[in-house]
Amino acid sequence: MSIxxxxxxxxxxxxxxxxxxxxxxxxxxxxVPVWAPFMVSMAEMVTEAIDRRNRYGYATRASLDSFxxxxxxxxxxLRFVNFSRxxxxxxxxxxxxxxxxxxxxxxxxxxxxxxxxxxxxxSMILTHELKHVADEIDIxxxxxxxxxxxxxxxxxxxxxxxxxxxxxxxxxxGRGSNLERAVQGMWIxxxxxxxxxxxxxxxxDGARIRDCINA
Numbered sequence: 001m002s003i004x005x006x007x008x009x010x011x012x013x014x015x016x017x018x019x020x021x022x023x024x025x026x027x028x029x030x031x032v033p034v035w036a037p038f039m040v041s042m043a044e045m046v047t048e049a050i051d052r053r054n055r056y057g058y059a060t061r062a063s064l065d066s067f068x069x070x071x072x073x074x075x076x077x078l079r080f081v082n083f084s085r086x087x088x089x090x091x092x093x094x095x096x097x098x099x100x101x102x103x104x105x106x107x108x109x110x111x112x113x114x115x116x117x118x119x120x121x122x123s124m125i126l127t128h129e130l131k132h133v134a135d136e137i138d139i140x141x142x143x144x145x146x147x148x149x150x151x152x153x154x155x156x157x158x159x160x161x162x163x164x165x166x167x168x169x170x171x172x173x174g175r176g177s178n179l180e181r182a183v184q185g186m187w188i189x190x191x192x193x194x195x196x197x198x199x200x201x202x203x204x205d206g207a208r209i210r211d212c213i214n215a
Contacts, residue, residue, distance in 0.1 A: 002098035008140035013108035029134040037111035045071040069112035070125040072132040078180040105140040121212040135194040
């Protein structure tokens with residue numbers, strides 16, 4: 001049985017890149033692009049968080065007082081790079097032939113619309129949110145490609161037709177499959193763990209940002 005090879009790609013739903021030389025400065029992690037955030041109401045950010053929670057089926061607290069006036073929405077899909085060549089049917093069973101499996105992460109950064117004309121507040125929001133962005137990028141480009149082949153290898157054993165359709169093909173190239181859901185389960189657990197760790201390390205961010213906006 002061939003070992004599956006996962007790799008991650010990152011896409012952004014935000015449209016405008018900001019120069020790093022802005023003032024006040026935005027403390028962005030190295031190699032993380034600084035995108036102009038979607039400026040929305042706090043209620044809209046909570047809606048985004050609830051929608052993500054419902055999509056991936058995890059428990060979280062999503063209320064107006066739990067946000068540091070910003071939100072990073074992340075979504076993950078999976079697809080086989082060349083599905084028809086990566087699986088072969090033989091003796092009524094499907095056999096994995098190897099090849100690459102793409103993990104596609106889509107990121108969108110949101111900020112409280114009240115900070116749009118308050119550069120200092122917006123800088124503080126983005127400084128916080130881009131740390132979440134860095135974590136999400138690392139999970140999908142480093143952590144998952146190392147962990148998924150080990151934890152999910154048994155799923156690539158030969159499969160009968162009915163099991164194969166649900167387990168691997170999904171909607172045609174792996175999207176919507178049980179494999180995608182298994183990878184999403186690993187990702188969402190690590191994503192939530194890192195988000196909680198960041199908030200524990202920076203407990204003052206939320207209050208400081210809200211004080212800035214309400215000043």
